[in-house]
Amino acid sequence: MxxxxxxxxxxxxSLLITFSxxxxxxxxxxxxxxxxxxxxxxxxxxxxxxxTSFVNSASLYTYNNFTLDGISxxxxxxxxxxxxxxxxxxxxxxxxxxxxxxxxxxxxxxxAYGGAxxxxxxxxxxxxxxxxxxxxxxxxxxxxxPPVGYxxxxxxxRDAVVGxxxxxxxxxxxxxxxxxxxxxxxxxxDLSVSECQDCLMESIGRLKSDCGGxxxxxxxxxxxxxxxxxxxxxxxxxxxxxxxxxxxDEIQKTLAIIVGLIAGVTLLVVFLSFMAKSCERGKGGK
Ligand SMILES: *[C@@H]1O[C@H](CO)[C@@H](O)[C@H](O)[C@H]1NC(C)=O
Ligand SMILES: *[C@@H]1O[C@H](CO)[C@@H](O)[C@H](O)[C@H]1NC(C)=O
Numbered sequence: 001m002x003x004x005x006x007x008x009x010x011x012x013x014s015l016l017i018t019f020s021x022x023x024x025x026x027x028x029x030x031x032x033x034x035x036x037x038x039x040x041x042x043x044x045x046x047x048x049x050x051x052t053s054f055v056n057s058a059s060l061y062t063y064n065n066f067t068l069d070g071i072s073x074x075x076x077x078x079x080x081x082x083x084x085x086x087x088x089x090x091x092x093x094x095x096x097x098x099x100x101x102x103x104x105x106x107x108x109x110x111x112a113y114g115g116a117x118x119x120x121x122x123x124x125x126x127x128x129x130x131x132x133x134x135x136x137x138x139x140x141x142x143x144x145x146p147p148v149g150y151x152x153x154x155x156x157x158r159d160a161v162v163g164x165x166x167x168x169x170x171x172x173x174x175x176x177x178x179x180x181x182x183x184x185x186x187x188x189x190d191l192s193v194s195e196c197q198d199c200l201m202e203s204i205g206r207l208k209s210d211c212g213g214x215x216x217x218x219x220x221x222x223x224x225x226x227x228x229x230x231x232x233x234x235x236x237x238x239x240x241x242x243x244x245x246x247x248x249d250e251i252q253k254t255l256a257i258i259v260g261l262i263a264g265v266t267l268l269v270v271f272l273s274f275m276a277k278s279c280e281r282g283k284g285g286k
Contacts, residue, residue, distance in 0.1 A: 024087065024121030025100040028220065029141050031116055032109035033127070039111065042075040043128070050079040050126050051102045057081070058098035058122075060089055063189030065132050079126035082188045085173020087121050097122035118220060123188065135195045136222035137202045143218050144211035145229070154230060155213060157181040161228050166204055168197050176228075183228035191223055199224035 037043040046068045057064040062083040070076045081101070083094035101117050101124045109115030114127035118140075125131070148154050161183040164176030172187040185203070187196035203219045203226040211217030216229030 024084075024093065024097050024119065026120040027104065028118040028120060028218075030105060030108045030118070031140075032112035033114035035113045036111040037113055042070055043077065043113070044111075046070060046075055046077040047126060050077050051106065051124075054079065054081040054102055054124055055095060055099045058083065058089060058095040059092060062087065062089055062094050065190055067130070067132070074128075077126055077128060078130045078132055079124070080132060080188060080190055081122060081124045082186070083122045084120075084184070084186055085171075086175075094122065098124060116222075118225075133190045133192075135191060135199060137199055138222040139206065139219070140222055141218060141220040142206060142210055145215035145217065147213045148215045149213070152213075153179070154181060154215070158183075158228055162204055162208060162226075165226055165228075166201065170200075172196050174200075180230045181228060182230075183226070185224070185226040187224040196224060200226055 037047075050066050050068055053066050054064070057066075058081060062085070063081070065080040066078070068077045081098050083089075083097060087093040087097060089095065097119055101119050101122050104119075105115050105117040105124055108117065114125075114129075116125035117123070157178040158181050160178040161176040161181050164170075164178075165174050165183050165185045167174070170185070171193075172189060172191070174183075174185040176183040185200050187199055191199060199221060203221050203224055206219045207217045207226050207228065210219070216227070218227040219225060
């Protein structure tokens with residue numbers, strides 16, 4: 001009568017309703033170097049001023065890079081920020097996202113020599129060795145949604161969308177839409193056109209191979225990312241295959257609890273209605 005599928009479906013729908021407001025400042029990942037600098041060191045003041053520069057610059061440009069040379073040579077700091085291509089500087093959207101990212105990075109990476117943080121709408125990174133202009137295809141986050149099944153049109157649309165993203169004429173920000181399926185790809189602004197293409201091909205290749213028949217997928221490499229999803233299912237809540245480095249685990253735990261609760265309540269309702277029906281049948285004499 002109530003197959004497990006229905007219950008799962010109800011649970012998933014509830015999740016989508018709860019978590020479909022993927023905002024620009026939704027946290028994707030963050031990570032910090034193990035090594036720490038001494039509080040009050042010249043390095044610390046360089047880190048602070050580079051992070052301040054990000055926020056100031058983001059009201060003018062959607063990408064910028066900075067190098068602060070240390071007096072003593074070992075206090076040099078390098079950094080960049082990148083807003084997603086659809087966030088404009090003029091509207092203040094880019095600066096708002098960068099300010100949020102910088103503030104989260106500041107509390108996540110207290111005293112760390114290097115740190116990087118990706119929100120839905122922007123990326124910020126600083127380090128004591130220069131990574132500017134260096135292609136880096138390290139996989140940082142890879143996560144896929146639940147399978148959509150084999151006969152689905154959605155798979156065809158996904159292939160079309162992913163195809164748009166691979167077009168080499170695409171630039172550093174790319175979007176693709178086919179029906180309900182949408183895709184987005186973004187490179188960090190320090191990559192050349194060919195490095196960006198190379199990075200995205202790697203990211204998209206993994207998206208195809210790892211998230212084969214999934215409803216959505218995200219592959220974040222160190223300098224670029226590609227993702228796709230069906231409209232309305234922007235929730236990444238029930239994904240698997242994640243590889244996140246930070247306090248997002250707390251969110252995962254909370255989600256697990258919520259999923260458990262929803263499933264529990266659904267089961268209870270199903271059980272009660274089953275009991276009610278049995279009772280009625282009992283009363284009816286057979
Ligand atoms: C960056 O800081 C770490 C930790 O102190 C140090 O081992 C490394 O040599 C530094 N790198 C550069 C390029 O100064
Ligand atoms: C860094 O920024 C400067 C100007 O602000 C620019 O000339 C340079 O090409 C940038 N470097 C990279 C690697 O993006």
